[in-house]
Amino acid sequence: MRLVVVGCAGSFPSPESAASSYLLQAEDADGRTWNLLMDLGNGALGPLQTHLDPSCLDAVAISHTHADHVADIPVLGVMLRYAPTGCPRTQPLPMYGPDGLAERLSQLTGHDPATDTGGQVALGTWREGEPVTVGPFTIEPIAVEHPVPAFGLRVTGPSSVRPGESVTLSYTGDTDECPGLDRLAADADLLLCEAAYLEGTPHTPRGIHLTGARAGRAAVRGRSRSLVLTHLVAWNDPAATLAEAVAEYDGPVQVARPGLTVEL
Template sequence: MRLVVLGCAGSFPSADAAASGYLVQAEAPDVDGADRTWTVLLDLGNGALGPLQRYGDPTALDVIAVSHLHSDHVADLIVLNVLRRYRPQGACDQVPLYGPAGTAERLAVMAGKDPATTVSEQFDVREWAPGVSINVGPFTLEPVEVAHPIPAFGIRVTGPSSLEPGRSVTIAYTGDTDLCDGVAALAAGADLLLAEAAYVEGRDDASRGVHLTGRRAGLVAADGGVGRLVLTHLVDWNDPQVTLAEARNVYAGPIDLAAPGAVYTL
C-alpha cells in the first residue's frame, strides 16, 4: 500500500502546493482474479486536480473519501466532475463518494449552474456513519468523528502491505481536527499518521477545537504508538521547521513534512 501526496497546503493553496488531496493505492486482484491498482482519493481541495492528473488517473478512482466540507478539502471535486463527465471518450461511471451529512447539497451549491443532478451523475454520494467501516477492493475505510467547527471525520484506511506480503497496514488521516478522543482512536496503532498541523504553539493557543499544532500532532502520534508521522495542512505563513521541531520534541519516531508528489510505501 502506498500514500501519494497531491496537495498539502493548509486553508488555501500555496505558491508551491495545492490544498489537501491524497491517494492511497494498492495492487490486488479484481473480481476476475487479475491484479490491478485500487485507488482511494482522500479529499480534493483547491488546485489538487492538477497533481491528481500527474500522479493518478482521475477516471480510475474506486472511492472518494471526504473528511469535511471546507473548500480547501473539497473544492476541486467540482472540476473533477467536469473532467469525468465531459471527456471526449464519454462520461465515466459513477464513483462512490463518502462524506459528512450534507455533502451532496454542498457540492450542488459549489457547482452553481451545473445542477445537483449533474454532479450526481459522477458521484454516488453517501454519508459516513460514525464507526461503520466500508470495504472497497482490498481496502477497509473507517470514519472517526473528530473536533472541528463543522462536522468532520478522520479516516483510517487499512489494506495490504507492499513491503511484507500477507500483512495489513493502516494509514490514519486526521482531516482537520484538534485534540479529542476521536483523533486518539484514529491514530491508535497506525503504521502512518497523516496529521494536519496548521497551528503553532503559543501564537494560536486561544483557538481551540479547530486545528492541531506540530506538538499536538506529535503527542497524538506518541500516545498512539504510530510508526511514522507525516505533517500536512501546512499553512503558508507558518515556518514548517518550527512545526517539525514542535513534533520532534514529543515524538521520537520518524517524522516528515508532507510535500507534493511524496510517496510513502508501507
C-alpha cells in the same frame, strides 16, 4: 499500500502546493491496482493528473466540507462528464462524506445542471461504526473535532513492503485533540496528521486544528509507527512545525510535500 501526497497546503493553496488531497493505492490479490482519493481541495485536480487519469479512481473519501478539502470536486465532475477517459465508467464514481456533502457540492456548482456532479458521482454518508470497503481497502470513519461535521479516516489495506501483511494509515482530516484523534493514532503504521498551527502564536484557537506538538503527542499516545505532518498553512514555517513534533515524538517524522510517496 502507498500514499501519494497530491496537495498538502492548509486553508488555501500555496505557491508550492494545492490544498489537501491524498491518493492511496494498493494491489489486490489479482494484481489489480485500486485508487482511493482522500479529499480534493482547491487546485488539487491539476497535480492529481500527474499521478493517474482521474477517471481511473475507484472511490473518493471526503473528510469534511470546507473548500480546501472539496473545492475541486465540482471540476472533477466536469472532467468525468465531458473529457475523454482512460477508464470508461459504467457506474458513477463512489464518494463518501459527512452529512451535508451533497448540498455543499450544489452550492459550489451554483446548482447548475450543466456542471453539477449528478450522474458522475454516487454519494454515500459516513456513519461511525460502519466501515466502507473499496477493493482491498477498509475505511473506518471516525468523528473528530472541527467547526463543521468532520471525520478522520482509518484505512487498512495490504502492505506493499511486507507481503501478506496488512497495514493501517490514519488520516486525521482537520481536527484538534479529541478522543477521535486518539482512536486514529492507535497502532497506526502511518499517522497522516494535520498540523496547521504553532504553539504560542495568536492563531491557535482550540477546537479547530492541531499544532506540530499536539500531532507529536497524539502519535506518542497512540504508539503510531510513523508520522507525516500535513495541512501546513502558508503563514507558518514548516521547520518550526517539524521541530515541535520531533520534540514530542521520537519516531520517524516527515513534513508532507507534493509528490511525496510513502510505501507502507
